[in-house]
Amino acid sequence: MTKRRTIAIGCFGAVLTCLAAGCASTGVEVWERDILARPEMQVDHRAHDQAIDDHIYFSKEASSGGRGGSGGGCGCN
Amino acid sequence: MKKTSIRQALAAIAATLVGSAVAHAAGPNKTETSILVYSERQRVRATEGSFSLSKQLQNNYSLNLRLTIDGLTGATPTGGSPSKYAQTVTRASGGKTITVPAGEFPVDEYFKDTRFAAEAGISKPIGGETTISATAIGSSEHDYKSLGLSLGASRDFNRHNTTLGMTVAYSRDVINPVGGFADSYTEVGEERPDDRDSRLARFQGKVKRVGDVVVSFTQVLDRKTFLRVNYALGRSSGYHTDPYKIISAVQPADSVDPGEPTRNFYERRPDERNRNAVYAELRRHLAGATTTLSYRYFWDDWEVVSHSVDAGLAFNVSRQITASPRVRWYHQTQAKFYRTFLIEGAAFPEYASADSRLAGFSAVTAGLSVGVPVNPTSKLTLTTEYYLQRGDTSPPADYGAELPFELFPKLDVIMIRLGYAHNF
Numbered sequence: 328m329t330k331r332r333t334i335a336i337g338c339f340g341a342v343l344t345c346l347a348a349g350c351a352s353t354g355v356e357v358w359e360r361d362i363l364a365r366p367e368m369q370v371d372h373r374a375h376d377q378a379i380d381d382h383i384y385f386s387k388e389a390s391s392g393g394r395g396g397s398g399g400g401c402g403c404n
Numbered sequence: 405m406k407k408t409s410i411r412q413a414l415a416a417i418a419a420t421l422v423g424s425a426v427a428h429a430a431g432p433n434k435t436e437t438s439i440l441v442y443s444e445r446q447r448v449r450a451t452e453g454s455f456s457l458s459k460q461l462q463n464n465y466s467l468n469l470r471l472t473i474d475g476l477t478g479a480t481p482t483g484g485s486p487s488k489y490a491q492t493v494t495r496a497s498g499g500k501t502i503t504v505p506a507g508e509f510p511v512d513e514y515f516k517d518t519r520f521a522a523e524a525g526i527s528k529p530i531g532g533e534t535t536i537s538a539t540a541i542g543s544s545e546h547d548y549k550s551l552g553l554s555l556g557a558s559r560d561f562n563r564h565n566t567t568l569g570m571t572v573a574y575s576r577d578v579i580n581p582v583g584g585f586a587d588s589y590t591e592v593g594e595e596r597p598d599d600r601d602s603r604l605a606r607f608q609g610k611v612k613r614v615g616d617v618v619v620s621f622t623q624v625l626d627r628k629t630f631l632r633v634n635y636a637l638g639r640s641s642g643y644h645t646d647p648y649k650i651i652s653a654v655q656p657a658d659s660v661d662p663g664e665p666t667r668n669f670y671e672r673r674p675d676e677r678n679r680n681a682v683y684a685e686l687r688r689h690l691a692g693a694t695t696t697l698s699y700r701y702f703w704d705d706w707e708v709v710s711h712s713v714d715a716g717l718a719f720n721v722s723r724q725i726t727a728s729p730r731v732r733w734y735h736q737t738q739a740k741f742y743r744t745f746l747i748e749g750a751a752f753p754e755y756a757s758a759d760s761r762l763a764g765f766s767a768v769t770a771g772l773s774v775g776v777p778v779n780p781t782s783k784l785t786l787t788t789e790y791y792l793q794r795g796d797t798s799p800p801a802d803y804g805a806e807l808p809f810e811l812f813p814k815l816d817v818i819m820i821r822l823g824y825a826h827n828f
Contacts (some may be wrong), residue, residue: 339682343586353623355627355796359627378472383442383743388734388761390736
């Protein structure tokens with residue numbers, strides 16, 4: 328388990344480093360944000376439905392989390 | 405930087421401002437109300453009402469509120485094994501007995517629960533690049549209560565193209581099952597000590613503490629695309645056993661009646677669980693449609709390893725109507741202490757649970773949402789989804805005998821959700 332976590336942290340760190348190193352040239356200018364401003368392009372666009380989905384899957388499966396949401400404990404798993 | 409004509413730049417700025425103006429004519433605030441009807445074939449049925457509010461307050465504070473109420477009823481598998489013969493088994497919570505037809509999974513048909521959950525959070529930008537937030541979360545059922553707090557912070561870099569965020573959460577759950585606790589690995593139906601101290605101990609709530617840390621990274625890739633990558637770490641300690649779940653001891657493979665359940669015992673799970681998840685999401689707007697593709701890899705020290713792949717598409721069917729088909733594929737390996745049954749006469753392992761949610765299985769969800777505007781600021785959405793779970797239905801490889809019934813309870817679920825979103 329420790330080895331798997333080390334690999335995952337290493338991969339995550341590599342992704343961050345690559346993206347950060349390239350981020351000076353990755354991205355858009357302020358005047359290029361027309362599409363990114365659309366409601367369906369917001370990170371939390373489906374927050375309400377995702378919270379319901381996360382609770383259903385938490386109740387019926389052994390895994391949880393990752394997306395960062397929360398919703399209170401539950402006597403279901 | 406790509407060369408762009410002054411006219412193109414002004415047109416894009418105008419489009420952004422017009423878009424913002426339309427949103428702000430409706431206001432930056434939003435409510436979402438939904439009702440979900442959840443129905444498992446021959447098993448649990450649930451109805452859930454949910455309300456979310458997102459509101460800008462004075463001094464740049466934002467309020468996020470979510471209230472949920474669930475009502476559940478129906479039949480839930482006890483964890484016990486099927487038999488060639490009809491069975492009469494005692495409920496894990498004591499009292500009533502359940503009659504189980506031959507070849508079928510014992511289910512507790514008296515299962516009934518109502519749950520209330522509430523989440524209230526405040527967030528505030530600091531300077532132009534940082535946002536901090538605090539959220540209180542709680543839930544209450546007749547036998548389970550949870551209270552927690554989550555603190556978050558995020559910072560933008562690179563002209564708001566890159567966002568780094570971190571959330572730390574802690575919750576304390578207290579469980580107090582109907583009928584009180586029975587010691588794990590004691591036999592179901594056995595008479596429990598009736599003295600005052602034993603009764604007090606049996607009805608004393610047990611605690612589970614849960615801590616979570618999530619680190620997130622969001623990057624705009626181009627005008628139409630962003631990528632999000634999260635790493636989540638979780639640790640829980642305390643009571644993890646399900647007091648309503650049992651595990652059967654069955655006749656050995658070389659007996660006259662192999663696989664026949666003889667006795668039922670309360671299950672036993674470890675006191676600790678360490679979880680990890682890596683989540684990646686790519687969202688792209690292309691040809692008038694928004695596509696979302698996400699993947700989560702999960703692993704923990706119970707040896708559950710899972711993959712979740714989620715793909716969704718949102719597009720306009722007509723000027724007014726939007727359609728969003730979605731599909732999810734999921735696979736998990738079994739927990740290291742998952743057992744379909746214990747074997748009569750053999751030593752019990754340190755931990756054991758026959759809860760099928762800890763078994764190895766694959767699951768698929770397929771769904772379709774259709775959205776219709778009610779007026780310029782409100783939208784009605786109807787979502788229909790079908791979820792199914794399929795696991796290995798055969799006895800453990802080392803059991804060495806065929807059995808005349810399947811050992812993974814298939815799950816088929818229909819979910820229908822009606823949602824109303826209002827911007828103001």
